[in-house]
Amino acid sequence: MTDQSPKIPQTVPRQSATFTNEINSEIRRAAATGIYDIRGGGAKRKVPHFDDLLFLGASISRYPLEGYREKCSTNVTLGTRFAKKPIELDIPVTIAGMSFGALSGNAKEALGRGASLAGTSTTTGDGGMTEEERGHSKTLVYQVLPSRYGMNPDDLRRADAIEVVIGQGAKPGGGGMLLGQKITDRVAEMRTLPKGIDQRSACRHPDWTGPDDLEIKILELREITGWEKPIYVKIGGTRPYYDTTLAVKAGADVVVLDGVQGGTAATRDVFIEHVGLPTLACIRPAVPPLRHSCIHSCGLDTSWHAVRICRAASGLWRDAFTQRASRQVPFIVQAEAGTLCSLS
Amino acid sequence: MCGIVGLFLKDSALEPQLGALLTDMLVTMTDRGPDSAGIAIYGGAEAGKWTITVQSANPDADFATLEADLAAALDAPVKMTIKDTHAVLVLDADKADAARAALKSLRPDLRIMSSGESIEIFKEVGLPADVAARFEVSKMSGSHGIGHTRMATESAITTMGAHPFSTGPDQCLVHNGSLSNHNSLRRRLIREGMTFETENDSEVAAAYLSWKMANGADLGGALEASLDDLDGFYTFVVGTKDGFGVLRDPIACKPAVMAETDQYVAFGSEYRAMVNLPGIETARVWEPEPSTVYFWKH
């Protein structure tokens, strides 16, 4: 006797939405090692991004410009609130801070050259200012970070603007760890650290806490640099309304908001993916405190755009990419994204 | 985030100058707190009398006949002094509870700033110099006082959100820092019968201390206990009828400077606040240790 019944197709086992294969593998690895993963590269989850924005074109209520004949300017001036020498940018798309150590000198040079060609600024990052970026960036923002690696008054005066970094989109409120393989001779010397160690970084500034103290820190930076340079305050996307309000009260010329998709050299995977708000979600609550202080311009700052600009502008980019790739870091530029708001 | 000043007089000869000295200290701390300012003054307690300080959004209407209305309701004498948006009501001590109830029905919109034998609290939104001038703080005398300039972090910039907070008779607290567990602690204190006027974290700290003291702790003990129950960054300065206390959290990030001479003990968020005090050049100046309760009593 033979089985006459037709063969029944089988469904594949249903994958749990919570316990995906990827999550299960993470649990097994964590159980075996007893520790979280540390990585860079920014949040990999899907978040609303500038690429999701839709813009209103002109029709009846607004008149369109003839694109080839009539100019629509994109330039912005930053720092007119207090600085004697405000910054002029041709486009409101800037390159965010990325540390020397995470990026090579060639990458820093590439970013500087590309940004200068595009008429915008670059930013130093943790680890201090390199000659590569200073020499090749028309407009360079110098970060004052909790670590103060390489911090010195000469570079402060060589900068075109100063950015006090309070938080980073990838890990607002968290310190981090730069893995030893990145602490090369040059990085170690710039940071006054032993070569090859896993460098821990602090979550708070060493010499002030809170907006009342920040106001005094900003005063000191202005006095050292003769009130010439715009002072930015960079915050991670956490409580954008309050944080922006307090940055304005503390005397910032510019507030830089860095959303959860922003990159980092290294912290816990769970921190990168689960702490912070997307930049787009931060903009709306951050605007009222800026409006109260007469916001002048509001631009976008995404390194995806920066990457495109740099790629087009600089043949050096490929070299930089190759260098990064050889160190097994997944991205050239961490997917930095933020909003730059100017006060006056 | 804020500026705090405090002055506890040991030498009664300085008492007529308390308001003037505190005003100078308060105004110096404007940069640390430009949003609102407040001051608690402990004047001389009159035997058998009780002082209630109230605030109104419509002082002209609310205060016009308040003295007579309250006296009638209590069937006892009431003396009222109006200072801008605030009024100080002095009545017989045994009428204190009745007066609170009467005020609630006579003028439901009035806000009680402080209540006690010697405390008066004045606070408003605005620059510290303007707030001090509106209440003529510089003319006030007293044995000790605490002032605060506020840079609001998360709760609203309102009169009731200004410091000092008073949650018990003759008690007040000012705070620089921010508490992380104030919402859960507020719910716990509400279950214990405490009432709150604001969403402010500092009010929770004040109510916590009042609750501890209402349950038998002295101020020192209440402050000790807060080290376990309050989570966050804080420098507190607290006042009672005859005392003055200081506490910093275990991390102690927020600044605090103290100065002591034979005449006074002074507190400032910065030394700058104390530079015009008499004899400051030779005072013992130090920074309070973390997790350590400091307390002075008359």
Added chain:
Amino acid sequence: MQTFDLEADGLRALNSTLHAQKESTNATAWEIINPKGSHALAVGVDAPLDITVRGSTGYYCAGMNKLATIRIKGNAGPGVAENMMSGSVIIDGDASQYAGATGRGGTLVIKGNAASRCGISMKGIDIIVHGNIGHMSAFMAQSGNLVVCGDAGDALGDSLYEARIFVRGSVRSLGADCIEKEMRPEHIEILRDLLARGECDADPSEFRRYGSARNLYNFNVDNASAY
């Protein structure tokens, strides 16, 4: 000696006058009167001037100093000589928290006590404290020397890198990865020089030396709670 009245002429005029002095200036001796706890006094000086502040200062006095000798005849507020590059800062009284924070060079002498976080993240500066220091001092200190003639507070040298710490008195507690180390002859010599520069006549043999155990230098899961 040129005298600058801070109250009359203001902070901006003070700092811009000091910044205008070049190395070859004849006006090398300056006196600042009426500081009254003001902030950012004599910051970013970049010339071998000798500056005396008559009174107590607020935040960040002598911040990022290069080459100058700055004397404070009073107490110093938070962050005195922060990120100093070279030169020296001498405080007659006490120093508030963060004294010498992130300093990269030069000498900071505190004749009184220092509050919490003295020498936090120091990167090459030498700090000599005649009195005591507060909690969390030399947190993440990377390089340089911290000398304490009195006692040290809690969590001394937490997450220490390569800075050296010498303490004569007691240490309330050591921070993560900070240990006592043997005081060898070369350390006595280093300390003798530091004490001389710090205008301190203490005997180097009375001090103990603390440094990094270097257990946190490369990540190890067994130390996870110490990070």
